[in-house]
Amino acid sequence: MKKISVILMGCGGVGRQLLQHIVSFRSLHAKMGVHLRVVGVSDSKSLVVPVDVLKEELDDELLSEVCSVKSAGSALTTLGALGKGEYRVFNGSESRRETEGIAQLLGKSTGLVVVDCSASSETVEILTKAVELGCCAVLANKKPLTSTLEHYDKLVLDPRRIRHESTVGAGLPVIASMNRIISSGDPVHSIVGSLSGTLGYVMSELEDGRPLSQVVRAAKTLGYTEPDPRDDLSGMDVARKALILARLLGKRIVMDSIKIESLYPEEMRPGVMTVDDFLQNGIAKLDQNIEDRVKKASSNGCVLRYVCMIEGSSVQVGIREVPKDSPLGRLRGSDNIVEIRSRCYKEQPLVIQGAGAGNDTTAAGVLADIIDMQDLFP
């Protein structure tokens, strides 16, 4: 049985779902000859590890307990003594130091995958350090990959040792497919996609004549948006995905090089306006303009979509009119779609479409990434 040691950063919805998947699919993975050995779980404050990371792992009972504790909104320090094995909890800067110690210990011996399911911009330091120490990295977190080029270069130093399928389109096989295209010498000419479940939902609802303000309020109630819906409406999340795809294609760019269309104006930005104020008073002022654009598009046989477009050196995200009768135009709800054009996919693009959001799908993508790295382990 091949043992893959894993340390998880981030105990939000995706991280907890990943732990549950790891526990649930033990027998499936055993059949594949693989055992996932969880040797650390951390949230933003604490890290839980077995007493001896070389010989022990966090057992399934403890992993389930971690999920319950975090799901109830409690701190890792409140963990009971439920697991069969003993464990230790480190806090604050000790937590970071201990993670690095484990990376040092396992990186070049048995191997270690550092998994980032957080939404933090703080993990990039420990990730680059871990990669430097010979560890593998799997990310659902977009921020480390959309930081400076210097950080990026360090992270992808050995591209075989970093995977991040779930940063774009959740579990959809977008990155895996792009890596295949790239390694087969098929040059990518362009990528066009709808990569935000939230904005996908908003755009397809607008099409039915509902005002933007109403659609966004409903989306927030349904839990489709971030707590502050402006985090979606700003286009920043889509821009991060676009940057990740563009960098994968070898483009040496940073966030500032991307032309981003925000769905709200500067004067309604967080800091100037509270979330409540934005939803109650601000956003309604944007209804008319969007309604006009929807109508104009419709008169051209088109609908509006919030898309990411990568072509040559240009990377843009924003609203575009697309033909009603095109794969992008037919997209409904929160599905994602990516159209890749290359030498092999010239007349018709390679299209990948499906659920692009959700903890289950995102965690499944992370798990597939980990399993796919098994040949790097002794």
Added chain:
Amino acid sequence: MKKISVILMGCGGVGRQLLQHIVSFRSLHAKMGVHLRVVGVSDSKSLVVPVDVLKEELDDELLSEVCSVKSAGSALTTLGALGKGEYRVFNGSESRRETEGIAQLLGKSTGLVVVDCSASSETVEILTKAVELGCCAVLANKKPLTSTLEHYDKLVLDPRRIRHESTVGAGLPVIASMNRIISSGDPVHSIVGSLSGTLGYVMSELEDGRPLSQVVRAAKTLGYTEPDPRDDLSGMDVARKALILARLLGKRIVMDSIKIESLYPEEMRPGVMTVDDFLQNGIAKLDQNIEDRVKKASSNGCVLRYVCMIEGSSVQVGIREVPKDSPLGRLRGSDNIVEIRSRCYKEQPLVIQGAGAGNDTTAAGVLADIIDMQDLFP
């Protein structure tokens, strides 16, 4: 630089394209830290190898010469002394013995990928032998994977050491995506697809009211069909793809378990009727029935598609009415499409669509498979 030794079986369109890709993308692969070292090329009669496979490889000049010779329809024995290195040519049973010798020599030392780009049912023996000897296998050839379960089990003994993306949908990332879904513990509920470029073309042309006989004759003239179009119309090619996908899902089935609808009746089969007789007299007798089915489908808002359907223990290939306004119904020309439903892709399927035929795309899929196995090499 990581060296991946490769031996190619099959010098038809796909095999030659693969050799050209290998030569063309040397610098790309060098940047990725990989060098593809071709240590053997064989057609059905002969095998060309360097004098010392441990130290030498077939150089790019010789590989280009192999492509020219085979492209002109000549035998490998007519190769000139163009390459810088020396090489040897083995014929008949010696060729097979020599291939096995190389597998024995390299399998467990530097590693070897045996690539099958032939269309032969004879390669399964040497492939299973090579896998047994520790080699990797990459297949564009469907036949070894659709032989007996005994052969299949031997081939996939270590699933990490066999790849066969190009057996289904050419270079489309269907198998890679399915492997990700499977390894993440997401159970596949069903697969529906249009997996034949030829039948895709035929079906979308029928939709426009043209008679079957005319469409098939035109397809043959355009080079879209096999030399005997009945090889496409029998549905056997699609059935092989369906069997490969079903076995990937763990189903223990053989070709005989698949319900296959042939587009021509028994009395028009090869052996009973010549190709010319079939095209001039036979096929026109099928026009009326197909026209009636097309009309009936149309009155239901549907079109006909030749699809592969896998669900539970049932695997079927044949003509189905599908809604005009569905991804399958909208498919035109020779594009392939696969819709996968699973726990993660339940309400809407995961859709993968694009060019599913052509030597370039198929060879690109083979090349991506080889590169993707690099971690298995020292």
